[in-house]
Amino acid sequence: xxxxxxEVAKQAGVDPSTVxxxxxxxxxxxxxxxxxxxxxxTIRELGYQPNSIARNLRLNTSGAIGMLIPxxxxxxxxxxxxxVESCSSEKDxxxxxxxxxxxxxxELKMIRFFLNRRVDGLLLASVHIRDxxxxxxxxxxxxxxxxxxxxxxxxxxxxxxxxxxxxxxAVRHLxxxxxxxxxxxxxxxxxxxxxxxxxxxxxxxxxxDIHLDSEYIVEAGYSxxxxxxxxxxxxxxxxxxxxxxxxxxxxxxxxxxxxxxQGVRVSEDISIxxxxxxxxxxxxxxxxxxxxxxxxxxGYLAMNMLYQKMRGVPIEQERIVLESSLVVRRSxxxxxx
Amino acid sequence: xxxxxxEVAKQAGVDPSTVxxxxxxxxxxxxxxxxxxxxxxTIRELGYQPNSIARNLRLNTSGAIGMLIPxxxxxxxxxxxxxVESCSSEKDxxxxxxxxxxxxxxELKMIRFFLNRRVDGLLLASVHIRDxxxxxxxxxxxxxxxxxxxxxxxxxxxxxxxxxxxxxxAVRHLxxxxxxxxxxxxxxxxxxxxxxxxxxxxxxxxxxDIHLDSEYIVEAGYSxxxxxxxxxxxxxxxxxxxxxxxxxxxxxxxxxxxxxxQGVRVSEDISIxxxxxxxxxxxxxxxxxxxxxxxxxxGYLAMNMLYQKMRGVPIEQERIVLESSLVVRRSxxxxxx
DNA sequence: TTGAAAGCGCTACCAA
DNA sequence: TTGGTAGCGCTTTCAA
Numbered sequence: 001x002x003x004x005x006x007e008v009a010k011q012a013g014v015d016p017s018t019v020x021x022x023x024x025x026x027x028x029x030x031x032x033x034x035x036x037x038x039x040x041x042t043i044r045e046l047g048y049q050p051n052s053i054a055r056n057l058r059l060n061t062s063g064a065i066g067m068l069i070p071x072x073x074x075x076x077x078x079x080x081x082x083x084v085e086s087c088s089s090e091k092d093x094x095x096x097x098x099x100x101x102x103x104x105x106x107e108l109k110m111i112r113f114f115l116n117r118r119v120d121g122l123l124l125a126s127v128h129i130r131d132x133x134x135x136x137x138x139x140x141x142x143x144x145x146x147x148x149x150x151x152x153x154x155x156x157x158x159x160x161x162x163x164x165x166x167x168x169x170a171v172r173h174l175x176x177x178x179x180x181x182x183x184x185x186x187x188x189x190x191x192x193x194x195x196x197x198x199x200x201x202x203x204x205x206x207x208x209d210i211h212l213d214s215e216y217i218v219e220a221g222y223s224x225x226x227x228x229x230x231x232x233x234x235x236x237x238x239x240x241x242x243x244x245x246x247x248x249x250x251x252x253x254x255x256x257x258x259x260x261x262q263g264v265r266v267s268e269d270i271s272i273x274x275x276x277x278x279x280x281x282x283x284x285x286x287x288x289x290x291x292x293x294x295x296x297x298x299g300y301l302a303m304n305m306l307y308q309k310m311r312g313v314p315i316e317q318e319r320i321v322l323e324s325s326l327v328v329r330r331s332x333x334x335x336x337x
Numbered sequence: 338x339x340x341x342x343x344e345v346a347k348q349a350g351v352d353p354s355t356v357x358x359x360x361x362x363x364x365x366x367x368x369x370x371x372x373x374x375x376x377x378x379t380i381r382e383l384g385y386q387p388n389s390i391a392r393n394l395r396l397n398t399s400g401a402i403g404m405l406i407p408x409x410x411x412x413x414x415x416x417x418x419x420x421v422e423s424c425s426s427e428k429d430x431x432x433x434x435x436x437x438x439x440x441x442x443x444e445l446k447m448i449r450f451f452l453n454r455r456v457d458g459l460l461l462a463s464v465h466i467r468d469x470x471x472x473x474x475x476x477x478x479x480x481x482x483x484x485x486x487x488x489x490x491x492x493x494x495x496x497x498x499x500x501x502x503x504x505x506x507a508v509r510h511l512x513x514x515x516x517x518x519x520x521x522x523x524x525x526x527x528x529x530x531x532x533x534x535x536x537x538x539x540x541x542x543x544x545x546d547i548h549l550d551s552e553y554i555v556e557a558g559y560s561x562x563x564x565x566x567x568x569x570x571x572x573x574x575x576x577x578x579x580x581x582x583x584x585x586x587x588x589x590x591x592x593x594x595x596x597x598x599q600g601v602r603v604s605e606d607i608s609i610x611x612x613x614x615x616x617x618x619x620x621x622x623x624x625x626x627x628x629x630x631x632x633x634x635x636g637y638l639a640m641n642m643l644y645q646k647m648r649g650v651p652i653e654q655e656r657i658v659l660e661s662s663l664v665v666r667r668s669x670x671x672x673x674x
Numbered sequence: 675t676t677g678a679a680a681g682c683g684c685t686a687c688c689a690a
Numbered sequence: 691t692t693g694g695t696a697g698c699g700c701t702t703t704c705a706a
Contacts, residue, residue, distance in 0.1 A: 004698095004699055004700085005699065005700065005701095006699075006700095014676075014677085015676065015677045015678075016677090016699090016700080016701095017676075017677065017678080017679095017700095017701075017702075018675090018676060018677075020700065020701055020702085021675095021676090021701095021702095023700095024701085029675095029702095030675060030676095031675070031676085032675060032676085035675080035676080049449075049452060049453040050453055050699090050700080051394075051453065051455060051698090051699055051700070052453050052454050052455065052700095053390060053393050053394045053399060053454070053455050053698090053699080053700090054394050054682090054698070054699030054700040054701090055699075055700055055701075056390050056682095056700090057388075057390045057391050057394050057682050057683070057684090057698090057699080057700075058681085058682055058699080058700045058701050058702085059682085059700085059701075060682070062390060063454070064401075064431075064433065064454075072415045072418055072419055072422070073415045073416055073419055073616065075412070075415075075617075077415075078409045078410045078412075078414075078415055079410055081409055081434075081436075082409055082410055082436055085409070085434065085435065085436045086436070089435065089436075089443075089447070089450075092450070094401075094433045094450070094454060095433060095434055095435070096401065096431045096432060096433050096434075097418075097422065097432055097433075097434045098422065098426065098432070099418075099419055099422045099423070099426075106426075110426070112386075113426075113429070113431070115386055116386040116387055116388065116389050117389050117390070117400070117401075117431060118388060118389065118390050253620060279410065280412075280617045280620060283590060283617060283620070283621050284620050284621055284622065285621065285622035341682095341683055341684085342683065342684065342685095343683080343684095351692075351693085352692065352693045352694070353683090353684080353685095353693090353694095354684095354685075354686080354687095354692075354693065354694075354695090355691090355692060355693075357684065357685055357686085358685090358691095358692085360684095361685080366686095366691095367691060367692095368691070368692085369691060369692085372691080372692080387683090387684080388682090388683055388684070389684095390682090390683080390684090391682070391683030391684040391685090391698090392683075392684055392685075393684090393698095394682090394683080394684075394698050394699070394700090395683080395684045395685050395686085395697085395698055396684085396685075396698085397698070
């Protein structure tokens with residue numbers, strides 16, 4: 001099982017370099033049709049498989065890209081990964097995946113792992129990745145694209161959802177339903193999406209001349225558990241909200257759990273809107289109203305942009321902000337008069 | 338950005354081979370402490386990163402394993418992948434992921450892709466992978482482990498759930514609740530898990546002296562849509578079942594959708610049990626009774642076994658069957674008298 | 675159109 | 691304990 005280019009060459013009675021030329025059939029590398037066929041024939045006969053490690057060493061590439069994911073069991077990511085994989089496999093690039101569990105340590109460790117594997121590019125899909133980690137990547141010179149996370153330093157490429165617009169749509173929807181006591185279960189406020197979604201919420205309330213009650217804003221992060229705790233807090237308020245805009249579907253689901261626990265009815269008593277529109281939101285009862293983000297596209301486009309950066313072609317657009325749209329389901333209803 | 342071992346050697350005033358010895362600090366390769374420190378110092382100074390491509394070429398490995406997934410958006414898999422990744426990153430192995438979309442063509446294409454990338458091992462997580470595809474892997478000599486799929490040819494290693502026992506528990510549970518008209522929404526009957534779960538269903542009914550009505554068995558595959566269609570069929574029966582054992586949670590969820598469509602109440606009218614106990618099952622209403630499969634462990638153990646095979650250590654157990662357990666929730670209730 | 679040869683960066687063997 | 695060196699399998703330049 002150790003058939004090399006040399007072996008093929010010997011069998012076909014040609015030089016290894018000729019075999020190489022045949023394999024990479026570059027139209028420029030002229031090989032006589034006759035020899036080409038002979039070589040191809042022996043390749044098939046011997047079942048020769050080019051060794052891409054050797055090839056990569058010579059070419060100084062790895063033919064692979066690395067991707068950092070905070071938590072693959074968060075339903076947001078499989079959809080994104082699917083988009084990435086679809087593009088990477090089109091380009092014959094290996095996709096090396098790493099789940100960081102949101103640990104900065106592991107993030108850094110994996111970045112280094114990727115770096116000395118000489119990945120050709122990096123996809124960083126996490127709202128948590130530290131600026132220092134990004135700096136390390138930057139220094140290495142390996143092209144990278146941030147996914148679902150902007151870069152406050154205003155350097156580098158990214159693909160994100162239109163957080164501000166999405167948040168405004170969500171809150172607008174609640175206002176249109178007659179709600180005025182609208183709370184926000186916020187993401188981490190050291191992350192861009194957390195800030196932007198909060199900002200959108202603020203602006204929209206402002207537009208409607210609704211007073212912003214700071215008690216109505218609870219920072220919860222992005223987990224179900226965070227949403228649960230935040231909702232509990234909101235329910236304990238002397239004047240609880242009639243509607244909630246949650247920073248994402250997972251926190252919205254946590255909030256719904258809390259409401260169930262307290263005997264508060266979703267939609268009838270309190271309306272709730274999520275963000276991301278992950279698959280399961282449609283499956284719960286009542287189905288969750290949410291801001292739809294094109295997750296698959298996010299992955300695909302990020303990979304595509306990365307590919308362009310890898311090939312050094314000029315990028316028309318280094319920052320893609322994906323349009324989001326509101327999907328209205330049963331979890332939101334008109335306020336009771 | 339092109340610091341090689343040579344460069345380090347020159348700076349430190351030693352031979353490249355010495356630097357190599359320092360890097361792979363094998364206790365056998367004795368290096369004087371003083372030189373070791375000096376080399377380490379220059380490595381840090383120059384920010385040297387070993388090139389694993391070169392290393393791998395020399396060592397004839399790739400330091401990576403490949404994993405085939407049919408559909409990463411199926412909530413079953415992220416959990417499994419998490420287990421795999423956790424183990425692979427412990428071993429400093431890259432995990433190259435590929436989503437096949439259940440297409441045989443892509444399966445084969447990716448296997449070849451993996452093979453000439455010289456992956457050190459392969460994880461095949463799909464009930465659909467063809468025997469021919471497996472044969473191709475077998476021929477290549479690259480170690481592999483099947484995940485969530487047995488091998489009917491009785492060759493090769495695998496990690497699977499105890500399908501038969503799980504199915505029996507599920508059906509037993511329904512029988513204990515007084516049900517006698519129990520249908521089975523079956524998986525594909527050309528897959529092991531499909532067959533084994535059906536067998537378990539059959540045996541348990543037999544044990545309870547319940548006549549097996551062939552109309553109560555509908556093949557649906559593993560998708561939500563399949564479950565939906567199957568349930569529709571069951572509801573059209575002149576004597577519809579009072580309980581359903583679905584081959585997995587996804588089909589169970591599809592079945593529930595169908596029941597909702599037809600105004601049939603889950604649990605009150607028809608009880609339903611799923612299999613796998615994916616995360617979302619607990620979130621839907623009513624929460625889904627299901628056979629819990631340790632998905633994370635499945636991934637971790639498979640990777641661990643693969644690692645052992647890669648190192649050529651004797652495997653104590655080439656076939657792991659994971660115990661499954663029943664998780665009772667609200668989707669099942671006593672039959673109405 | 676093809677062959678010869680150098681070399682990608684590393685490891686491991688042999689010698690000193 | 692260290693240095694020298696061959697070579698992993700491939701690509702690519704130069705010459706023939």
